[in-house]
Amino acid sequence: MIIKDRVIKYGDNVDTDVIIPARYLNTSSEKELALHCFEDLDGEFIDKVKTRKIIVGGENFGCGSSREHAPLSIKASGVKAVIARSFARIFYRNAINIGLPVMISSEAADINDNDELEIDLDKGKIRDMTTGKVFSAPPLPDFIQKIITSGGYVNFIRRKLLSKR
């Protein structure tokens, strides 16, 4: 899959409390969650994401709570992919499980806010159209690719359960 879009850039340790504050966790409606995505970190996110749909973060992106509401609110707000130097492990799993593309790139720091990127998810290639730089991301383990090509963990398991019946 190829994704082409512009970047919203954040720093290190973007935590799940700023991605979606707990005061909105009394719902599991994705649409409602999307309205408050990044509210406490960047009040302009909702506007920015209308024209820029790739998020780039630093180290430990998504640290903190296990709330799947965090990647869900990002996905529901229209974001197509998140790139970071590293991800917190629960966030990373959750993103894969719900089908929000995530890429680990040690060179993410070289990508600037507002740059235009072309991402090749299958090949693990990131091309920065604005600067001309090309980065590579480590390929995902086979098992995880299977989850993604099934359209998320739920579909993957659904097929397994159905085939047993």
Add this chain to the structure above:
Amino acid sequence: MNEIKRPQTTAQKILAAHSGKEYVDKGEIIDASVDITLGNDITMPLAIKEFKKMGARKVFDRKKVVMVPDHFTPNKDIKSAEQCKIMRYFAREHNIVNYFEVGQMGIEHALLPEKGIVLPGHLVVGADSHTCTYGALGAASTGIGSTDLAVAMATGKLWFMVPGTIKFILTGVPGEWITGKDIILYIIGMIGVAGALYKSMEFTGPAANLLSMDSRFTISNMAIEAGGKFGIFEVDDKTIEYVRSRSKKEYIIYKSDDDAEYENIIQIDCSKIELQVAFPHLPSNTRNASDSQDVKIDQVVIGSCTNGRMEDLRMAAEILKGRKVARGIRTIIIPATQKIYLDALREGLIEIFIESGCVVSTPTCGPCLGGHMGVLAEGERAVSTTNRNFVGRMGHPKSEVYLSGPAVAAASAVTGTITTPEEVL
């Protein structure tokens, strides 16, 4: 043919045993059977949605699927009441044994060990990041999201990547008032909030054995605050005594081989650790409490899955006894479970708290995540025994949380600024 046994860490051994293997390698992805799954009023409704979407009809074992409504309970508003209702009805429909209604419940990570649900050697997954708390019992236990929980509830299995391990050897005798909270804040201050990212943290050494079970739970609880996947203590006599008085079930004790491979081995001399405070807005932003003066506060919270146990309440009561909370300071004390609440009542601690001017709440997560029962306004500051001080964690995005153990929290309540116990006693 005789295969040579390859040395493994506790984390490797537990994961190997649960995936039917002799040995698992770091980085290997395995499919493992879990002993316990856990969900709460925030994560369960989403998990139930996914559970239905995947066409599951039954939970894999109604005795092993645990549900605790603890975050926004007793329900703080209509929306949270609706979320709890979804979980309650699901629990009824599936005849869930370990569903704890308001009145029986407590904060999940204090409750599960107390009820004898988690045992040494268990592999536990919970849709709550502080599920790593049960590492104090020698279990491999970690937080997951709602989709993972749905899969685990439906199949009893989940995929895991085998983590590398960092060993922390705790030595020395901790000083007066020093508890697990100071030790883990000190460690996080040292290695950073991503210092153990995707790693198992293993706590061992003579000082680990000196620590109470309550302090060990506090340390394991905050492994996630360093990015850790597990936070595992070695099982000793104290662990066995704790578990034996709560469960009759069989369990297996796993112990790292002496020649197991570690990513790093870090020695911590606990006798050198002073009372710690983590300043906003990261748990790694630690200082000695003695260097933290003239921070004026508005609120003190003593509670949560980190520090809402008897050791914490006793310590707070020791400081608050016969003293008054400073004028204008709201001090909120939240015993983590009904049992702890009752024990504290019988020991006279609740009376001490109320006489000193604290409020005592029924068990709930409440202010820890800015839910209810003590949300901060713009510009307000709290000293809190909870585990996170991220932006907006306890309320307004411009409020501040200073993390500490119970001694500093109680002393600060008396003076209204960040204070060590020596200054008020």
